[in-house]
Amino acid sequence: MNLDPKIPEGPLSQKWSNHKFNMRLVNPANRRKYNIIVVGSGLAGSSAAASLAEQGYNVSCFCYQDSPRRAHSIAAQGGINAAKNYQNDGDSIQRLFYDTIKGGDYRSREANVYRLAEVSSNIIDQCVAQGVPFAREYGGLLANRSFGGAQVSRTFYARGQTGQQLLLGAYSSLNRQIGAGKVKMYTRHEMLDLVLIHGHAKGIIVRNLITGKISRHAADCVVLASGGYGNVFYLSTNAQGCNVTATFRAFKRGAGFANPCFTQIHPTCIPVHGEDQAKLTLMSESLRNDGRVWVPKSKAVAEKIRSGILDPNSLAECDRDYYLERKYPSFGNLAPRDISSRSANEVCLEGRGVASTGLGVYLDFRDAISRDGEQVIRERYGNLFEMYNRITGEDPYCKPMMIFPAVHYTMGGLWVDYNLQSTIPGLFVAGEANFSDHGANRLGASALMQGLADGYFVIPYTVGNYLGELGISQAGFNDIKSEAFSSTESEVIKRLEDLISIKGTRSPRSFHKELGKIIWDHCGMERSRKSLEEAIQKLDKLKIDFEKDLRVVGHSKTLNAELERAGRVSDFIGFGQLMCRDALMREESCGGHFRKEYQTNEGEALRDDSKYAFVGVWEFLGDGEEPKMHKEPLCFENVQLGTRSYK
Amino acid sequence: MRLNLKIWRQESGQASGRFVDYMVENISHDSSFLEMLDTLNEELIKKNDLPVSFDHDCREGICGMCSLVINGEPHGPEKATTTCQLHMRHFRDGDTITIEPWRANAFPVVKDLVTDRSAFDSIMQAGGFITARTGSAVDANEIPIAKGIADKAMDAAACIGCGACVAACPNASAMLFTGAKVSHLNRLPQGKPEKERRSILMVSAMDKAGFGGCTNIGACESVCPKSINLDVISHLNRDYQGASMKRIFHF
Structure with a gap:
């Protein structure tokens, strides 16, 4: 298996611009002779399909949902990172690069991560141009918030619906190309296999989910943007339909699968209620800015709480164990995701969990409410508290919220080189489906950044390079009878x-x-x-x-x-x-x-x-x-x- | 709890449909409405019967894939709540619940409770975008936007495209949906250059897709899971009329 990462020569900060200059181009008049398949219509898929079509290629885009707008990128809440340094707090490409490498526990490729940080600013510009309604200050400029794993404020957001707004932005660009006839959209179609011709990815086999019809689709290359595999856990924060089929089928056809064991467990999800549960819901990590995480010190007390005999509010301070504050005094309740998740699991294994299933810890806003007043907390987290109330039927203003970790994101994925090309020539992989940028752990607000970086700013260049290398005599592959x-x-x-x-x-x-x-x-x-x-x-x-x-x-x-x-x-x-x-x-x-x-x-x-x-x-x-x-x-x-x- | 369900079953778009009665037992108060349907389907599979088809995906109220008219109301009885976020604690033991698909000419039934909402996509393809080619954008802070305007644009942009507004409307009008996108984009400085073109193209795509006209009933607003306000329809009407006048008088 050839694992040459094809990292360009030169100093880190110039690799991408050198590479862009050295890559082959396809003459605008010739681009319309090439066909490209994009599988998936989330942030990476929609943005890649739209950008490639804008360049002049013929694109076919496939999604299993009834509309490209439903892809699960839509559910991301928190925000998107970019090294804009609009807050004048010392951010830079170098710092975003460093934070991402460190956050990933030094298991990602330097050159890819640097490029991600480098194009992050362009993403924000692009989204604003499309009309994405990011949060703004009274002066009319963009607002930022801070997020875990960073000491600068670099996260752009649109209320608690950043993923939705970014996806709708990419979807609008995609729609423009569908309307212009440059993208043919296949909704309710699921890719079931990859077709290789002379070792190159040249097409896919799909099933029309309404009629059951199996059909063949040929192209000059294939871009997989089919998301992550969190649903291998059955219960996760992924949508019901998210699956590993596209990437796993590509693996079976010869694409290398990288670091499949790297999965992210998010610490603040709503606990499981029972056997019939089909889905877990995430509560934004921002809640940990004001909520205090605790469980009772003793097992016996926890048992009483679980059976409903004891009201957690009545518990004296000395009977509570604020375990994150105790173990990690400097980061406290804001310890990174993996550490917070594991600690919650530990106390529950000790029998000190509080939900009826024993798998839950408190995230308590009592102290924040008495310090800042209920109104302030309502302004900060009102929509999250409402969501919690809707799902659990409990009021987090009066009763401490309960949370438990849940599977949320998968860092592993198909192996790709610097060009986002897998070990199969002509098979490109973008977004959560590839392994490239997050190492062993992803930082908050970096998934949206990576999906859009791949789709808007990397794939359109590297796919062009591949097609240029193929040569115009090979263009327009469409032999589905082979x-x-x-x-x-x-x-x-x-x-x-x-x-x-x-x-x-x-x-x-x-x-x-x-x-x-x-x-x-x-x-x-x-x-x-x-x-x-x-x-x-x-x-x-x-x-x-x-x-x-x-x-x-x-x-x-x-x-x-x-x-x-x-x-x-x-x-x-x-x-x-x-x-x-x-x-x-x-x-x-x-x-x-x-x-x-x-x-x-x-x-x-x-x-x-x-x-x-x-x-x-x-x-x-x-x-x-x-x-x-x-x-x-x-x-x-x-x-x-x-x-x-x-x- | 134990529930009696009256569910619309229809084999395909061409077949005729009917209500079928089912009973489900041991449903937890904490289950979501769709988990209740999952339980029903598992029971049907045990009996080798065909499970009920329904659309759903994210199950956190944001993808817009779930639908269902529950006891006559799109997305059921709770305000500002999608079907996937509706929980069984809002029903009582022994209740009878009627479950139907969206009913509108522009949303034909595909199977059971699943409908085809691609007509919404066709409206978006006609003009629901700002032409901003990848790579052509200026620095984000070069376009200052007053907070109030950005907030209002965001209110309109919160639409999830579920189609409840159409299902609730006696005319099956898509004005709330179309108005939300027009109001989001036309309000922003980036959206101004295409404001008139957008309004006209989106309305004509809406008419072409077979949606009815708006007669100011307001049922759309009351069922909208994202509380999109009727103001977006006024905004659309204003921009559409302005654009039409310009076309007629060539200014």
């Missing part, structure tokens, strides 16, 4: 028929739930050799059960949500095994990957830079074969590796 297309299509049809023909007793959802529980228990906030080896065994068994006992009612020639879920769960099971293997291989703790065996005496993550400063990239060798791991060494020339400390 052997590669027909055999891939037959495989897709067979897989669907196989799922329907099992005719067992268990629904796809029941398997998804079981899978999620295995992954959460064994490869969640804490992992160990033992838990991971167990998980791999359990997943082997789950796979056998799935293939024997799955029940998909209905047929494949119609809208059939059960068939859709069955296909996705099948890929998630295979992917779950890969994830556990990766976690087992990485014998260190870093960022979102915490191996019990590798921690300091104080219980903090213990990185092993001498052995594990590399990207773990997995190659598929065939069904039933163990995948093979390759290494891309990470060289740090511009930052010094340090230990994160938040004490």
Whole structure:
């Protein structure tokens, strides 16, 4: 597997501009001769499709939702980072670069991260030009807020709906191109496989989710922007339809999958209420600015609270354990996501959790309300408190809010080089679907930045370079009658028929739930050799059960949500095994990957830079074969590796 | 709790539909409405019956994919709440709940409770954008915008495109949806150059898609899960009339 990252020569700050100059261009008159497929219509997909179409290429864009505007980028709340330094507080490209590398626990590629920081400012300009209604000050200029993991105020936001407004901006640009006939939009279409011709990605096989019709689509190259794989946990903050199928199918066709074990667990979500729960909801991290996190000091008291005998407000100060303030006095309740999540899990494992399930801790605004008054707190967090009240039926102004960590984002993804090209030539990967920028942990407000950086400012250049290298004689590939297309299509049809023909007793959802529980228990906030080896065994068994006992009612020639879920769960099971293997291989703790065996005496993550400063990239060798791991060494020339400390 | 459900079942757009009665038991008060339907579907699968098709995705009230007319009200009884954010504690044990799809000519039923809302996308494609080619933007702070204007634009931009406004309107008008986008973009300095063109193109796309006219009933506003205000319709009417006058008299 060729893992040459193709990092351009020259000093860090000039790599991208040098590279842009050295890349091949396609003459404007020739661009209309090329076809490009974009899978996914979130921030990365919409922005890439729109920008490529503006340049003159013919773009086909696919999404499984009924409109491109529904992609899950829409749910991001907090904001988007950019090194504008509008606050005059010492921000710079260099600082955003450094914060992102450090926040990622030194497991990302310097050159990619630097470029991300470099184009971050252009993103804000672009969004404002499109009419994104960012928050403003009375003077009419843009407002900023601060976010975890940074000491400068560089986050731009649109109330608690930043993702929505940025996506609607990208969607509006996409719409302009659809209206102009440069983008052909395929809604309610799901990509089920990738087609390779002479080793290059040249098309996809999709299923029309309404009619069930399988069709072939050819192009000169393919851009995957299909999002992350958080739903491997069943319960996550992802949308119901988010899935790993597009990237996992590409993996099976030869694309390397990088760092699948790097997943982010967000500390402030609403706790699980019961067995029927299908979705977890995030409460913005900003709440930790004023809320104090605690659980009772004793197990007995916690039990009384859980059974409803004791009112938490009546608990004396000396009976409360503000564990984050106790353990991390300088960062307190604002400790980073991975540390806060793990601490919450620890106290719950000790039996001191407070939700009815025992899995919840308090985020208490009592002190903030008595200090600043209810009105001030209402102004700051009113919409979040309302949302909490709507979901739980409890009033956080009077009763402490309950929170628990939940899976939120996945840093791992398909391996890409500096050009965002995977190990398959002609297959580009953008946004959460690739692994490129966040290392082992993502900082808040950086996901939106990366999605749009890839889509607006990287893909349009690097795809052009690839097409330029192909040459105009190769342009306009559209031979869907070739052997590669027909055999891939037959495989897709067979897989669907196989799922329907099992005719067992268990629904796809029941398997998804079981899978999620295995992954959460064994490869969640804490992992160990033992838990991971167990998980791999359990997943082997789950796979056998799935293939024997799955029940998909209905047929494949119609809208059939059960068939859709069955296909996705099948890929998630295979992917779950890969994830556990990766976690087992990485014998260190870093960022979102915490191996019990590798921690300091104080219980903090213990990185092993001498052995594990590399990207773990997995190659598929065939069904039933163990995948093979390759290494891309990470060289740090511009930052010094340090230990994160938040004490 | 135990509930009686009357659910609209329709095999396809061409088939005729009917209400079918179901009963679900052991529903937790803390479940969401869609989790209740998940439970029903799991029960149906156990019996080898076809589950009920319904649209949903983010389940946090922002993607706009969920719909459902619940007891005659789009998104159900709670104010400013999408179906996915509606929880079962607002119902009582033994209640009968009627569940239907959006009903409007421009939103044909696809299957059961699923409708085709691509007509909304066609309105957006006609003019719901500011022409700003990637890479052509000036520095963001070169366009100062008064906070009040930015806030009002944001109020209108909060629309999630669910279509409840159309489902609630006796005329199946899409004026609240179209008005929200026009009001968001026409208000901002970046949106001014295309203001007139946008208003005319979006209204004509709306008419072409088969939505009805607005007769100021206001049902749209009352069911809107994002509390989009009727003011956006006045804004649209004003800009549309202004633009039409200009076209007629060529100024």
